[in-house]
Amino acid sequence: MLKIKNLQAYYGESIILKNIDLNVQEGRIVCLLGRNGVGKSTFLKSIMGMVCTPHGSICLENKELINEPTYTRARSGIGYVPQGRDIFPQMTVAENLRLGLEINNGIGKISPKIYELFPVLKEMLTRKGGNLSGGQQQQLAIARALVSHPKLLILDEPTEGIQPSIIQDIGKVILLLKKEGYTILIVEQYLEFILNIADDYYVMDKGEIIAQGLVSKMDKEEIQHKIAI
Amino acid sequence: SGCAGTQASNSNNDKNTIKVGVLHSLSGTMAISEVSVKDAEMMAIDEINAKGGVLGKKIEVVTEDGASDPAVFAEKAKKLLQQDKVATVFGCWTSASRKAVLPVFENNHGLLWYPVQYEGMESSPNIFYTGAAPNQQIVPAVDWLLKNKGKKFFLIGSDYVFPRTANKIIKAELKAKGGTLVGEEYTPMGHTDYSTIINKIKNEKPDVVFNTLNGDSNVAFFKQLKDAGINTKDLITCSVSIAEEEVRGIGAGNMAGQLVSWNYYQTTDTPENKTFVKNYKAKYGQDRVTDDPIEAAYDAVYLWAAAVEKAGSTDVDKVKAAAKGLEFNAPEGKVKIEGENQHLWKTVRIGEVQADGSIKEVWSTPGPVRPDPYLKTYDWAKGLAN
């Protein structure tokens, strides 16, 4: 579904990603692992078109996206949950959620299932996004990406700052989503979490993919070792 | 640095042109008034050049923008005198700009022709004043108003030196001649809301509002005065900084029936004026109007040219000496340079704004009045000019 070839990314003059190749097949959960600062977030941002990517190709369902602006990429069906949440701080939780629908031109309704997944949000609908606690914001960010039923969901460290019980819930949600046919690309450092949910994995180091394979065949120790180089 | 070129090569005598400076605000708030004055000066220069120039040489103009900022005026004046070495400068409008360049002209032994009515109390040896001194505009106006319109005066002006000094003179005159002062208000330049002041005026019920507001503020004042339901029967205003050009901006409808005091109107009936108005409109457009400062600026160029011809040189001292007593048939009638203070003898005219924006003369002095910038000949003005 998502095919990335030869992708390079730059911050100003400095090259962050070198020739990344990565595939996400329909209906699968792919996770990207790697130490701090190797460029995982940068990779997700370049999929969204938020960093400079002079070379390479990003194909979503055989549509080339590399020259499209961010919003067209989003509209072609990508839901993005950034690291650091990026909630709209001055807007209420309800408004934040509604904005998730912009991918479909603002049409549609927020299905009550969202509130089943994240019950806190229901209580806080009228509170300003910026006043939520860190974890609440994270949940809001995921919910916001889900309301539009994207074809591809991109999550950047979704468990960061989340209480254990909700991490489990998020894990369940992701599996549920997979059942519903979602395709998911997820960046995580939390290996145990990944082991339970992902199908494929990639390991990144210094802007390059250094290992990949099926999670089911993955040797935890070895991966741990690779990540920790 | 950005200032290229070392010595701008020039000297008036060895070339076939005579350089003169024109120094007005072409940008900033004062451009509203000064651009037309500059146009008048350019027209006069073009006319003189068309007739062969002065001393057989063409006049070459160096234009500078004072940018409505006194310090810039000072800089540009220095530049004109020191760098371009111009024979004379026509320029300035506000008193602030004149005061700023005054020391420059005195220190560099230059010559400035200043075309606007002003507050007096000044007579620099390096300036010729072709606009009215207070005794050629304000003093006779107050006199006339006291006789014809009533004794209760309300003074309103922009907060700067001309209105404040003018009002000091008016207050002294009122005191001497039995008028009463019921209010005095100053507003910052560019002030646009007069509702409160109009409310105060309404409350004081004066016979006359003597108006020394400058520029934009006049538009706001008159529009809002009319809306407040005050008409010229209850209360008349007399303005000394509103000429035809300003009337256009205010809207004749808003000012019809109000009084002004000047030395010249576009309607002034002299043969010179007919050609002047015709030429000005032909040059700058039929919708343009002439008015007092425009005419005074135009006169200034001719007076200078005449003085140069008479002196046979552009040397400042010689020109000054030649200018003494020089007469000129200006559009406003005969004017004459008073040697003692380098101001002009001018006829005073009180006019009424008409519905079409023209100004009709309602009263005038029989002939040109002698300029008296320090009001030395007025008993009641003793102590004003120490």
Next chain:
Amino acid sequence: MDIYILQIFNGISVSSIFMLAALGLAITFGLMKIINMAHGEFIMIGAYAAYIVQNFFTQYLPASFFNWYFFIAIPIAFLLAASIGWVLERIIICHLYGRALDSMLATWGVSIVLQQLARSIFGAPNVDVKSPNWLNGALLLSPGLQLPYKRLFIMGMVIICMLIIYYLMYCSNYGRKIRAVMQNRDMAASLGINTRKIDSYTFAFGSGLAGIAGCALTLLGSIGPTLGTGYIVNTFMVVVLGGVGSLWGTIAGGLLIGTGNTTLEFLTNTTSGKVLVFTLVILFLQWRPQGLFTVHSRSLDE
């Protein structure tokens, strides 16, 4: 007695003028964080638009139509200012998001250029815009108490503009998008919002509002190239006093500065009134450093 009632009316009237002039700024500055020093020039553009429409009416249409020109002038002023704003956003402002202070400097340049442009097109002297007859005169409550129709009309315009803005910003999809873009551009884009479009429309809308203000101001004041400069400081003061980013703040700020100005001017004189108002604004900020309607934020540094 009348004099005091009239003074209260004057206070509200001046407030409404400040508000009208500040509304566009509340959007371009309050929401978009563009310190638009050319705001005053958009007001000027609106005023000249009224002048153009008026001239068109007097030259090409029968005299009987003249009374209605103002109803055409308002939308034309809006459209003209908005389209110039749109163009400006496309070529200049778009480089300046997130660089609030830089935006101030660049728009200062814009303001210089626009002023000179007006001077080149319309000439340096002021021009005259005649108000339609039905706006002349005043509502006569008692012999000493006349409320000019023009001022009442402007108050009405302010209220209508406020309602429109309120609806657009807080009740419509579009408003939500604007606010999202202004709070986090990248995130808004990754939610599928065309931020470029929103930016330019919003800036155009704010500029258009300034145009309407300019059109209304022709009723009361002068129309010249430097018309806008007189309003720029006051309007910023209104927005800041009220609290940047809050529509209610702009209303409150306008009321405070407007009535403050007239009241103090009435009690003292214009100069002292002005000085006192600005001094009070400074003192007020000591008490409320973020303006009247503070937009709270939990983040460490905004």
Next chain:
Amino acid sequence: MNTILEIKDLIISFDGFYAVNNVNTKINKGEIRFFIGPNGAGKTTLLDAICGRIKPQHGSIIFNNNKNVLHYAEHELVNIGIGRKFQVPSVFTSLSVYENMEISVVKNRGIFSAIFNNITKSQREKINTILELVDLFDYRYRKASELSHGQKQWLEIAMLLVQDLQLILLDEPVAGMGRKETTKTGELLQKIAAHCTVIVVEHDMQFVREYASMVTVLHEGAVLDEGSVNHIQNNPKVIDVYLGRGGENCA
């Protein structure tokens, strides 16, 4: 006697919403105290109160037996020995890593010292040691804005370490860190706990288990339970609101 921080009857509310509701607790010297609890329980708010960012409606926070924290301005608290790391990494982005440290290492934070005194050799060495410790030594001339999320977290911790504080407040120090880095951070905590007390807010239960000496569980602004890790892990209520059933296999 050994208490370094005592929180008494603390109440913080936002427009009627009680984010911290009558919290009482004592923290001993040399402890690594963890505050855990569901998202929105009020942990960050509590830290905000301790470091002077918000003024509580009621209650007191006593530092070192006699200093009421609430009477000090933020910067004074650092000088009496309380430092804080924020949940969202906040470092000085246009300064280099080294300069960030330089600002923190200084003892005399008055203006004259800032103008006339440069940092001493021993301070410089200290900075270098700590930068080595957090793996930022090679990055020391990079601008802080160029660091990744995790690296910023480290830098912020390093800035606290160099300050010689008595009490350090860490809000989610290992969020966004890998296992290896997490372990390293933990070891770091143990090292500094030798001469200073640490309060940590964290959701990573493995981390909590390994390094906590005492854990306080907050729930809806109030203390739900307090004790050793083992103790609270077996409290059904804590499991219910926070850990989740079967939380063990995931966390």
Next chain:
Amino acid sequence: MFVKKFIKAPANWTFLIIILSLLAAPLFLSVFRINLLGKFISYAILAIGIDLIWGYTGILSLGHGVFFGLGAYAMGMYLKLEAAHGKLPDFMSWSGLEHLPAIWAPFSNPLSLLFIIIIPALLAAVIGYLTFKNRIRGVYFSILSQALSLIFVVLFIGQQAYTGGTNGLTSFQTIFGLSLAADNTKYILYYASILFLILVYTYCRFIVNHRIGKILIAIRDGENRVRFSGYNPTIYKIFVYISSAAIAGIAGAIFVPQVGIISPAEMGIVPSIEMVIWVAIGGRGTLIGAVIGAILVNGLKSGISESFPEIWSYFLGLTFIVVVIFMPEGLVGLVKKYASHLFTWHNKKEKIIQKAPSIN
């Protein structure tokens, strides 16, 4: 130590070159141009002060015209009394005063020239204490400083008898007995300006090179974080504000004798904004950028307005726009960028320096 550091930085080399060219300028330029350049130098001094507070500390003051004006008025009052030769200054008599007002009395004494620094510094101390203590920041501070400048303009215009009103103070004759009209005096003033430029630059360079400089930048990046690092940003901000105000005062005092006038028009909002623009164009946060920006913009302004008096505003406006958009770091930033492209060896050198932190 300081000297060593001073010589190391390319900015300081540039400064040295500028100073040398300024010193040599009288060999090539007419006395009018020198006089004009002297005015630009006073602006450069002012700009350095603005860079200190804006470029380094992130506080945008849109009211620096006030401090410049206060310094200039202090100087002007002294010169005016010198010109009056014990009599009442001209404008006072036509404004109706009969005696020299008390606030003018001290200015007959040369010691009163200290007021050039004291008055702006005091005002800055009061305003700074109030606003920074109450945590008025960002655009709120900018607007507040704008209000300040408006207040002073209106006050100075309104108090005509004491300040000369819109006309300001003008018609000075001598300075310390030297005729202001004389060419020699102009050269002396010019060299004095350069001297002050060097002093002020050195002072500011000293500040930013020391730890306080980093703290200032830290305040710009995140004031609250600075607080949680144990510093009281208020004190630092007040200090910078006072420094910057005093520098502006000095600049004003240098301006007056060379230009021959100080009026409220120089302290209003428009000049205050333009001052900031000089710094932006030169490159903020570099000090040297401020110097370059001030001299260049004003040189350009004078030059273009002489050649194209009717349309020079277009050039000026467009320059502002283009510079801000395409050179966000100003001229200095542009040069830096290209320099680093051209000289990759420079980076290597830098790395060597980096390895040896003891230089710091």
